[in-house]
Amino acid sequence: MNDVLTQSRPIRLKGRSFLALALTPELPFDDWLVQLDALASRSAGFFLRRPIVLDVQGLELERAQLRDLVSQLGMRNVRIMGIEGARSSLLGPDLPPAMADGRPASDVEIPATDETQKTAPAESVVSPAAPLPRAMSSIVISQPVRSGQSLLYPEGDVTIVGSVASGAEVVAGGSIHVYGALRGRVMAGTMGNSSARIFCRKLEAELIAIDGFYLTAEDMEPALRGKAVQIWLEGETIKAEALS
Amino acid sequence: MGKVIVVTSGKGGVGKTTSTAALGAALAQNGERVVVVDFDVGLRNLDLVMGAERRVVYDLVNVIQGEAKLTQALIRDKRVETLYLLPASQTRDKENLTPEGVEKVIASLKNAFDWVICDSPAGIERGATLAMRHADVAIVVTNPEVSSVRDSDRIIGLLDSKTVKAENGEPMEKHLLLTRYDSARAERGDMLKVDDVLEILSIPLLGIIPESMDVLRASNVGAPVTLADGRSAPAMAYFEAARRLRGEILPVTIPGEKRGFFGKIFGRKAA
Numbered sequence: 001m002n003d004v005l006t007q008s009r010p011i012r013l014k015g016r017s018f019l020a021l022a023l024t025p026e027l028p029f030d031d032w033l034v035q036l037d038a039l040a041s042r043s044a045g046f047f048l049r050r051p052i053v054l055d056v057q058g059l060e061l062e063r064a065q066l067r068d069l070v071s072q073l074g075m076r077n078v079r080i081m082g083i084e085g086a087r088s089s090l091l092g093p094d095l096p097p098a099m100a101d102g103r104p105a106s107d108v109e110i111p112a113t114d115e116t117q118k119t120a121p122a123e124s125v126v127s128p129a130a131p132l133p134r135a136m137s138s139i140v141i142s143q144p145v146r147s148g149q150s151l152l153y154p155e156g157d158v159t160i161v162g163s164v165a166s167g168a169e170v171v172a173g174g175s176i177h178v179y180g181a182l183r184g185r186v187m188a189g190t191m192g193n194s195s196a197r198i199f200c201r202k203l204e205a206e207l208i209a210i211d212g213f214y215l216t217a218e219d220m221e222p223a224l225r226g227k228a229v230q231i232w233l234e235g236e237t238i239k240a241e242a243l244s
Numbered sequence: 245m246g247k248v249i250v251v252t253s254g255k256g257g258v259g260k261t262t263s264t265a266a267l268g269a270a271l272a273q274n275g276e277r278v279v280v281v282d283f284d285v286g287l288r289n290l291d292l293v294m295g296a297e298r299r300v301v302y303d304l305v306n307v308i309q310g311e312a313k314l315t316q317a318l319i320r321d322k323r324v325e326t327l328y329l330l331p332a333s334q335t336r337d338k339e340n341l342t343p344e345g346v347e348k349v350i351a352s353l354k355n356a357f358d359w360v361i362c363d364s365p366a367g368i369e370r371g372a373t374l375a376m377r378h379a380d381v382a383i384v385v386t387n388p389e390v391s392s393v394r395d396s397d398r399i400i401g402l403l404d405s406k407t408v409k410a411e412n413g414e415p416m417e418k419h420l421l422l423t424r425y426d427s428a429r430a431e432r433g434d435m436l437k438v439d440d441v442l443e444i445l446s447i448p449l450l451g452i453i454p455e456s457m458d459v460l461r462a463s464n465v466g467a468p469v470t471l472a473d474g475r476s477a478p479a480m481a482y483f484e485a486a487r488r489l490r491g492e493i494l495p496v497t498i499p500g501e502k503r504g505f506f507g508k509i510f511g512r513k514a515a
Contacts, residue, residue, distance in 0.1 A: 144446055146401030147394050165397045
């Protein structure tokens, strides 16, 4: 027995992200539930077997109200796996766990589009258990990105050991690091991450963008051309400085 | 089993056909069996540069369509007996090139020859991708100017993704052949320098072919430059490139240049 215990492997904890529907209820809940029922009656089973996260951001709620809503939804076969945007005092062991750091994903198609604006659920990528800090994933590309190639990585950071050629494109959800000349187009923080940055050994880019704000080669500071540079976003302004 | 080489560039007019003929003739003069294949269906030129335009009966499309046997379509060179040409069709559409047909032809050529050199059409469409598809080695022909370099970069990307080798996860062997190089103009800044091109493309250098009237003269008489005048500067550069293709390690030089310039180029290696 002891042998087994001492030799047993440690329990493995892993982070993993899943796609879930984020449902945004509105006050008063009774009216909102009526609308939800209308949607459910038009497309039975829309919520069945789907992981649902309740987004209560910005709602003035009592704990009893929230518990009531969750049980009302449970009676409609809408099973809530977590609650987003709730004060921690609202949540207790009898309610689904808190969710944080959800990242937006593309919208989900709703079966019937008319009159459903209010119940339109937005899809959201949710990190698994709230207490675990979420690690941004990243990839390393160890060859040059050639003209005409397009590298898309919405999940996180991209590191390129090599150059990004003129006419090539790198799009990342997080930051972009180029250990080589950056001659193509790079877009960092495309999933709404304004703290993403761009780093390169030699700036000769055609276009750079962070969180949708962009600069073309013409608008870039001429003194930074050919230099090792880092680029970040301050408010709505793209800032760049040479790395010494 | 022979080696299949594709001579490609993306951009037109940079010297693919000239280089195919010159390298083919250079390799064949060493006694190796060489076939040069024209993939430029509809705009064939290799037969002219090889001086075989009046001897074309059947072509690549005829062979692929089963209208002729491979041995009927192959044209043996009159000057070097181990050098053959498989011409392209001038009248047919390039839609007649099918992936299966090309694969079969390349496989039989590989069995019969030491080197199968495919002259790719310009562009990145069907003809070009089929020419590169079964290659073991790629020669990327580039002029020292920005549009040619960017197109070559695009082609290198395709070589790394659209070839059989790449699809099997094997690395594709790629060499840069810098043609129409004029060192005086590069020094003046009118042209990209060798180092700039190598830095952008980051593939090993096979050779530097100087800009020369000898190349034009050779194609006008219908002879690969390595057969027309073996002592000319471009011919010597092609001979050296052919030796590097065989695996010899030689410092890259520009024949006919002054010694002072040699020093700068000696021992050059790409990343």
